[in-house]
Amino acid sequence: MSSAHTVFPVPEEVGRLYDRLTALDTAQTGGSLHLGYWEAEDDGVPLAEAADRLTDMMTDRLRVDGSHRVLDVGCGVGQPAMRIARRTGAHVTGISVSRGQVARATALAGAAGLSGRVEFRYADAMQLPFEDNSFDAVIAIESVFHMPDREQVFREIRRVLRPGGRLVLTDFFERAPIAAGMRSVMDRCLRDFIMTLARPEDYVPMLSRAGLRFTELLDITEQSVRRTFEQMSKARGDGGELRTAFDEAAVEKFGPADMVDVDEFGSVLLSAEKPL
Numbered sequence: 001m002s003s004a005h006t007v008f009p010v011p012e013e014v015g016r017l018y019d020r021l022t023a024l025d026t027a028q029t030g031g032s033l034h035l036g037y038w039e040a041e042d043d044g045v046p047l048a049e050a051a052d053r054l055t056d057m058m059t060d061r062l063r064v065d066g067s068h069r070v071l072d073v074g075c076g077v078g079q080p081a082m083r084i085a086r087r088t089g090a091h092v093t094g095i096s097v098s099r100g101q102v103a104r105a106t107a108l109a110g111a112a113g114l115s116g117r118v119e120f121r122y123a124d125a126m127q128l129p130f131e132d133n134s135f136d137a138v139i140a141i142e143s144v145f146h147m148p149d150r151e152q153v154f155r156e157i158r159r160v161l162r163p164g165g166r167l168v169l170t171d172f173f174e175r176a177p178i179a180a181g182m183r184s185v186m187d188r189c190l191r192d193f194i195m196t197l198a199r200p201e202d203y204v205p206m207l208s209r210a211g212l213r214f215t216e217l218l219d220i221t222e223q224s225v226r227r228t229f230e231q232m233s234k235a236r237g238d239g240g241e242l243r244t245a246f247d248e249a250a251v252e253k254f255g256p257a258d259m260v261d262v263d264e265f266g267s268v269l270l271s272a273e274k275p276l
């Protein structure tokens, strides 16, 4: 199922990593903690805008409006949740295993006048503290790679989704077996960021065993990964805010520039629904 790497994510440890990484919420990322999305080589929009674009692509697939409740699994500092609430009118509940992120997201939502429309709480996706059938849609942007068992998370998501409700997520995955020369760079990244990678063929069976009906799998690597790492490494190289964030989090060995050439490291957009 998951790749052969030795990392086994522990939610408390992941939470502590993000407590230290709160400085990542910078002008460069616009508050989003995920990749950007660029359709074309000559599309010059900066990372913050391209990251919002990925959120919007995913949000459109949720097909929600002001009558709906959305769960954001692994909400970061709340930028995607606030954007979804503003764009669709839906009520959004975000969860994170980082208490620092929950506090920051709550403060940012208050400052933006969105307190009644978004809420954030500390919770582990492996065991969601919500009633069965309590959400119309679930979004998970670049979070399930931090979780000990994707299938268990999918089961929990299925349980809290109403029948007919949709799940849209992005995940990092191993597009092809990692070349021997890239193995140590990849392993270091997985270790520093407490991640595992699934393989493309894992997703449909995992969703199906969890009781979800698969609807779409899109390899978005070309539109997202390389450009994001290029922009991040530039900011880091310039001694910008991202450099400080990584150094403060004691993951200073991580080099976004090293990852630019790891073609096997991919990003996938996945959609599914709970059968009626």
Ligand SMILES: C[S@@+](CC[C@H](N)C(=O)[O-])C[C@H]1O[C@@H](n2cnc3c(N)ncnc32)[C@H](O)[C@@H]1O
Binding pocket: 011, 014, 015, 018, 031, 032, 033, 034, 073, 074, 075, 076, 077, 078, 079, 080, 095, 096, 097, 098, 101, 123, 124, 125, 126, 140, 141, 142, 143, 146, 147, 148
């Ligand atoms: C890369 S960040 C993405 C944040 C946000 N989705 C965004 O795009 O801005 C990963 C997020 O997943 C959360 N996370 C990781 N493991 C989790 C778990 N077991 N339960 C809930 N959240 C988790 C982290 O706390 C963090 O907020």
